[in-house]
Amino acid sequence: MTASIHAPEALLRVRDMVSAYGRIKALKGIALEINRGETVALIGANGAGKTTFLRTLSGVQPMAAGTVAFDGEDISRLRADQRVARGICQCPEGRMVFGPLSIEDNIRLGAYTRKDAEIGDDIEKVYAMFPILKQKRHLPAGSLSGGQQQMLAMGRALMGRPKLLLLDEPSMGLAPLLVEEIFNVIRTLKSQGMTILLVEQNAFGALGVADRAYVLETGHVTLSGSGAELAENPDVRAAYLGM
Numbered sequence: 001m002t003a004s005i006h007a008p009e010a011l012l013r014v015r016d017m018v019s020a021y022g023r024i025k026a027l028k029g030i031a032l033e034i035n036r037g038e039t040v041a042l043i044g045a046n047g048a049g050k051t052t053f054l055r056t057l058s059g060v061q062p063m064a065a066g067t068v069a070f071d072g073e074d075i076s077r078l079r080a081d082q083r084v085a086r087g088i089c090q091c092p093e094g095r096m097v098f099g100p101l102s103i104e105d106n107i108r109l110g111a112y113t114r115k116d117a118e119i120g121d122d123i124e125k126v127y128a129m130f131p132i133l134k135q136k137r138h139l140p141a142g143s144l145s146g147g148q149q150q151m152l153a154m155g156r157a158l159m160g161r162p163k164l165l166l167l168d169e170p171s172m173g174l175a176p177l178l179v180e181e182i183f184n185v186i187r188t189l190k191s192q193g194m195t196i197l198l199v200e201q202n203a204f205g206a207l208g209v210a211d212r213a214y215v216l217e218t219g220h221v222t223l224s225g226s227g228a229e230l231a232e233n234p235d236v237r238a239a240y241l242g243m
């Protein structure tokens, strides 16, 4: 066996992840890997366990069993803030921007674990990616539209200088044109070499942008493959693509 010499090293390796709310097992032994520079999608219906997976990976939801290795380190027992410091940054479902704070202060919050002198430069990079946020930087975040709040949430996550960016349903509740815009932002991040885990109910969009994808059903991974393979899979097409 020499194949492993040339195989890309996984940035994230999750094994046998179990997570429960009381007696309800939401994740029943998940295995998932993400290689450096990959965009991986996790798709599944309402209640499949997608959000629970992200929360367990971030360390905000307890893991009942399993292991998480990240960047060559076993992080299974690390707290959420320690995982952020390692470079796992989440852009949460529902954006979670701080409405009364200015847009710029919201962006700055994403750098809360950092003490370096490059925070200002990184804010400018976020503005270059999302010019509308620069235009409105002194306004309260609550005044932004849903799509702009999604951009703000992504910009804030980027301020943590993620090695792995977790995106939870970024297209949720957005009009079709804005959904396209958000997927274009994901393509841009991907072209810049960002490693991304994209959780989506919008399977069509997610499989279009992902290198690989996993299908989650009631706490189990039932299928995995390249984005293109899964988009052609008859079961996926029937269940998630409405075909």
Ligand SMILES: Nc1ncnc2c1ncn2[C@@H]1O[C@H](COP(=O)(O)OP(=O)(O)OP(=O)(O)O)[C@@H](O)[C@H]1O
Binding pocket: 021, 024, 025, 026, 044, 045, 046, 047, 048, 049, 050, 051, 052, 053, 201
């Ligand atoms: N706080 C909670 N307490 C009890 N059960 C929960 C809780 N949160 C989620 N669950 C249950 O865990 C399972 C997985 O839910 P989860 O929210 O992770 O699914 P999901 O795939 O993210 O769905 P959605 O797309 O609706 O966010 C579901 O059966 C859900 O009812």
